[in-house]
Amino acid sequence: MRRLKIAIQKSGRLKDDSLQLLKECGISLDGSANSLIIPSRNFPVDVLYLRNSDIPQYLEDGVADVAILGENTLIEAEKNITNELSLGFSKCRVSIAIPKGQTYGGKADLNGKKLATSYPNTVKAFLTQNSIDAEIHEISGSVEIAPNLGLADAICDIVSSGSTLFTNGLKEVEVLFSSEACLASSPILDQEGREILEKLLFRIRAVLEAKNKKYVLLNAPNEKIDEIISILPGMKSPSIIPLAEPGWSSLHSVIDESEFWEIIDQLRNAGAQGILIVPIEKMII
Numbered sequence: 001m002r003r004l005k006i007a008i009q010k011s012g013r014l015k016d017d018s019l020q021l022l023k024e025c026g027i028s029l030d031g032s033a034n035s036l037i038i039p040s041r042n043f044p045v046d047v048l049y050l051r052n053s054d055i056p057q058y059l060e061d062g063v064a065d066v067a068i069l070g071e072n073t074l075i076e077a078e079k080n081i082t083n084e085l086s087l088g089f090s091k092c093r094v095s096i097a098i099p100k101g102q103t104y105g106g107k108a109d110l111n112g113k114k115l116a117t118s119y120p121n122t123v124k125a126f127l128t129q130n131s132i133d134a135e136i137h138e139i140s141g142s143v144e145i146a147p148n149l150g151l152a153d154a155i156c157d158i159v160s161s162g163s164t165l166f167t168n169g170l171k172e173v174e175v176l177f178s179s180e181a182c183l184a185s186s187p188i189l190d191q192e193g194r195e196i197l198e199k200l201l202f203r204i205r206a207v208l209e210a211k212n213k214k215y216v217l218l219n220a221p222n223e224k225i226d227e228i229i230s231i232l233p234g235m236k237s238p239s240i241i242p243l244a245e246p247g248w249s250s251l252h253s254v255i256d257e258s259e260f261w262e263i264i265d266q267l268r269n270a271g272a273q274g275i276l277i278v279p280i281e282k283m284i285i
């Protein structure tokens, strides 16, 4: 029987969230922590532990059928690999930074400069697109230290909180693109593999859909129900259940968590009481 080979990062920033996502999809993995390939016993997938930067090549060759990796790694690889679904974790941006004390008047200021990066293809594409004539100095890590060592005038690397830039006296001047972890598929995935992938995507979507949603339950006097429904933007068609106490009802619905915090005071002013916010584990829409 066909099994789907799914590559995830062996160690690093993506590993824990990737394993957690598979777990939330109900995919159980057994096997020793040192194995490089782990079969699932309840879903037709085998997990391969690989270096993040090696994953695009394995996808292209069909050694892995699908993979969880950063979109930035996919873009840098410049291969015919499909991004099937963004996964919402490992959010960052790929940016150019220069020493804090220098002025920056725009992209043209990068002409004649030396840029240190671990993403040479990404930088080359950016330079060509903007007709900038600059030199690329490829290094595999600790890129932010390069200007201080006199190795480069600017850098291009991943930025998240910005604290690595700050610590190294750099400032972000251009954001090339934003990135997050994604599920990508091999260009030579066969029909049987695609069918398993579709089942996996169905599960992942249900997990992601539930992440920012909450189930809300509240009590209100019957005459306030219309007003409360108009305050809750996501509450299109709530369930309304009469309470034992005459003239009162309980409202149940699903809302975005962010929406809820913005309108909590309005809800209470409108007469909502006993408000409960409950996490949702999976959501099929």
Ligand SMILES: Nc1ncnc2c1ncn2[C@@H]1O[C@H](COP(=O)(O)OP(=O)(O)OP(=O)(O)O)[C@@H](O)[C@H]1O
Pocket: 009, 010, 011, 012, 013, 014, 050, 051, 052, 053, 054, 069, 070, 071, 072, 073, 090, 091, 092, 158, 159, 160, 161, 179, 180, 181
């Ligand atoms: N500071 C960060 N905040 C959020 N996401 C990040 C951050 N740094 C890296 N990432 C994302 O996580 C991915 C993996 O980064 P990590 O540093 O763990 O591995 P790597 O050095 O790129 O790869 P390898 O597994 O080949 O050693 C990156 O490609 C990027 O998508």
Ligand SMILES: O=P(O)(O)OC[C@H]1O[C@H](OP(=O)(O)OP(=O)(O)O)[C@H](O)[C@@H]1O
Pocket: 013, 141, 142, 143, 144, 157, 158, 159, 160, 161, 162, 163, 164, 165
């Ligand atoms: O904006 P920040 O929140 O500071 O994050 C950005 C830093 O995180 C990543 O490095 P990582 O810690 O993965 O180290 P690495 O260079 O060894 O991969 C990236 O290469 C930056 O250096």
Ligand SMILES: [Mg+2]
Pocket: none
């Ligand atoms: Mg890193």
